[in-house]
Amino acid sequence: MRSAAWYAGDDRNSYIHRAWMRRGVPGDSFDGKPQIAIANTASDLTPCNAHLNEVADSVRQGIWEAGGVPLNLPVVSLGETNVRPTAMLWRNMAAMATEEMLRANPVDGVVLLGGCDKTIPSLLMAVASVDLPAVVVPGGPMLTGTFRGTPLGCGTDVWRLSEEVRAGTLTREAFLESESSMIRSRGHCNTMGTASTMGLLAEALGTTLPGVAGTPAADSRLLAHAQETGRQVVEMVRADRRPSQVLTEGSFRNAIVALAAIGGSTNAVVHLLAIAGRLGIPLTLEDFDRIGGDVPLLVDLQPAGRFLMEDLHRAGGLHAVLGQVVDLLDPDAVTVTGRPLVASLGDASIWDPSVIRTRGEPLLPNAGIAVLRGNLAPNGAIIKPAAASAHLLAHRGRAVVFDSVEDLHARIDDPDLDVDADSVLVLRGCGPKGYPGMPEVANLPLPRKLLRAGVRDMVRICDGRMSGTAYGTVVLHVAPEAAAGGPLARIRTGDVVTLDVAARRLDVEVSESDLATREPAPEMAAALARPRRGWERLYVDTVTGADTGADLDFLVGASGNEVARESH
Numbered sequence: 001m002r003s004a005a006w007y008a009g010d011d012r013n014s015y016i017h018r019a020w021m022r023r024g025v026p027g028d029s030f031d032g033k034p035q036i037a038i039a040n041t042a043s044d045l046t047p048c049n050a051h052l053n054e055v056a057d058s059v060r061q062g063i064w065e066a067g068g069v070p071l072n073l074p075v076v077s078l079g080e081t082n083v084r085p086t087a088m089l090w091r092n093m094a095a096m097a098t099e100e101m102l103r104a105n106p107v108d109g110v111v112l113l114g115g116c117d118k119t120i121p122s123l124l125m126a127v128a129s130v131d132l133p134a135v136v137v138p139g140g141p142m143l144t145g146t147f148r149g150t151p152l153g154c155g156t157d158v159w160r161l162s163e164e165v166r167a168g169t170l171t172r173e174a175f176l177e178s179e180s181s182m183i184r185s186r187g188h189c190n191t192m193g194t195a196s197t198m199g200l201l202a203e204a205l206g207t208t209l210p211g212v213a214g215t216p217a218a219d220s221r222l223l224a225h226a227q228e229t230g231r232q233v234v235e236m237v238r239a240d241r242r243p244s245q246v247l248t249e250g251s252f253r254n255a256i257v258a259l260a261a262i263g264g265s266t267n268a269v270v271h272l273l274a275i276a277g278r279l280g281i282p283l284t285l286e287d288f289d290r291i292g293g294d295v296p297l298l299v300d301l302q303p304a305g306r307f308l309m310e311d312l313h314r315a316g317g318l319h320a321v322l323g324q325v326v327d328l329l330d331p332d333a334v335t336v337t338g339r340p341l342v343a344s345l346g347d348a349s350i351w352d353p354s355v356i357r358t359r360g361e362p363l364l365p366n367a368g369i370a371v372l373r374g375n376l377a378p379n380g381a382i383i384k385p386a387a388a389s390a391h392l393l394a395h396r397g398r399a400v401v402f403d404s405v406e407d408l409h410a411r412i413d414d415p416d417l418d419v420d421a422d423s424v425l426v427l428r429g430c431g432p433k434g435y436p437g438m439p440e441v442a443n444l445p446l447p448r449k450l451l452r453a454g455v456r457d458m459v460r461i462c463d464g465r466m467s468g469t470a471y472g473t474v475v476l477h478v479a480p481e482a483a484a485g486g487p488l489a490r491i492r493t494g495d496v497v498t499l500d501v502a503a504r505r506l507d508v509e510v511s512e513s514d515l516a517t518r519e520p521a522p523e524m525a526a527a528l529a530r531p532r533r534g535w536e537r538l539y540v541d542t543v544t545g546a547d548t549g550a551d552l553d554f555l556v557g558a559s560g561n562e563v564a565r566e567s568h
């Protein structure tokens with residue numbers, strides 16, 4: 001056991017380590033028993049994860065049963081709806097803090113409890129770097145709430161209802177009345193947003209027990225799974241089965257196939273790139289297009305479709321989906337059990353074909369994320385065609401450019417704004433460095449005057465991210481970002497932009513020489529020059545582009561779990 005470096009022996013230092021940890025646990029707890037941390041993102045300020053202490057209790061039970069010693073390890077928690085300026089600014093900090101605490105402590109293995117958007121990615125980044133046996137228990141989605149008889153998709157329906165208010169088709173009173181119906185139970189957002197996506201992808205990657213992901217937070221089976229996970233992690237420690245054996249090129253292939261088939265969030269791209277970066281796996285943006293581009297969309301969930309996570313679970317869950325695309329999965333990629341993911345799909349059945357489609361009757365034949373290149377995005381940009389309007393996937397229009405979110409809010413509803421339904425809305429200064437933190441603002445609101453005229457979608461381009469619960473014809477993660485000197489900083493209102501998703505192109509009709517000689521918008525340099533301290537300074541100085549996962553450059557790669565020096 002790694003923990004023997006702390007506890008074994010009869011010298012002063014092992015005495016100190018044992019004595020302070022004795023607090024009611026039996027003395028033989030330190031005689032070679034696996035020491036299992038429960039990295040717990042429970043927090044009242046992360047409401048989607050607030051139930052995880054109860055889940056942790058079940059994990060503890062399983063660890064004891066299997067002969068291990070459970071150790072509560074509260075870690076940085078990020079509540080998507082609360083944390084300002086954006087939770088993404090802190091994902092790498094959460095990952096770094098968890099990695100360092102796992103390495104610094106007498107820990108042999110770890111159970112990862114996450115839910116809200118950034119929590120599972122940060123936990124997986126941490127264990128990928130520290131490479132200790134690890135299993136995820138996704139906290140699970142909330143149950144479906146209803147308003148005036150209609151199911152509410154949290155996130156997606158907030159955008160929809162607020163746009164209806166702006167369009168004048170819903171009263172503000174009715175909008176506010178819906179607020180108490182939005183969040184029906186414990187758990188994370190119930191649409192196919194980032195939390196749902198990353199929970200399901202944690203299983204597709206092999207980092208959960210098979211069949212766990214997507215179990216609703218309020219379902220008693222989640223606690224049963226948590227207890228089984230406690231047993232499993234002890235077995236993993238004994239078998240020395242580590243993330244570097246589970247998270248392989250094959251498992252990332254499986255995650256990309258799953259991402260397309262479930263119609264998952266675009267945020268998964270930046271998270272999977274960051275996790276792969278920690279492992280030295282050469283995952284690229286193009287892999288998402290190459291592997292996922294021809295995968296059919298099989299899940300009819302909001303925001304691309306109609307149903308919600310509770311329906312997906314009822315209909316057969318991720319296994320039923322993966323069972324339809326099993327030929328596209330890597331047959332050798334193993335899960336935390338040591339057995340191949342595909343071996344767990346044998347009895348997968350679809351119980352409601354209106355929620356999960358068969359391979360022969362998909363919602364869309366090609367559902368993956370499309371990777372665009374062109375003179376506006378030399379390092380790439382992405383679009384999720386399944387959430388876009390088909391008639392806008394090939395489009396040419398005049399750019400209307402906004403230099404910041406504040407500029408957008410100040411002008412978007414100006415009746416004199418020179419914009420029409422064919423215009424292309426461009427929002428820059430929202431990348432990892434520029435904002436900083438790459439917020440979910442890429443699905444910028446449509447001008448009120450166009451909404452009132454019945455326009456419901458326009459081409460939008462941004463170097464930021466989009467909420468996984470949002471929808472629209474949105475080109476996002478444009479790289480290099482404007483603040484890092486990308487061509488997006490040089491585009492002007494009135495330039496003609498062409499989007500051709502079939503050809504994977506995003507261009508501005510300005511000659512290369514003209515574009516190169518233009519001065520970048522001064523707001524981009526100003527954003528970088530702002531005085532900073534603490535984490536924000538470290539982040540802006542070292543964050544990489546969205547096309548490589550927006551990790552800090554010095555965190556890329558694994559550094560293992562060795563600690564040579566003693567503190568006494």
Ligand code: FES
Nearest residue numbers: 048116188189195
């Ligand atoms: Fe936590 Fe949506 S706000 S998952």
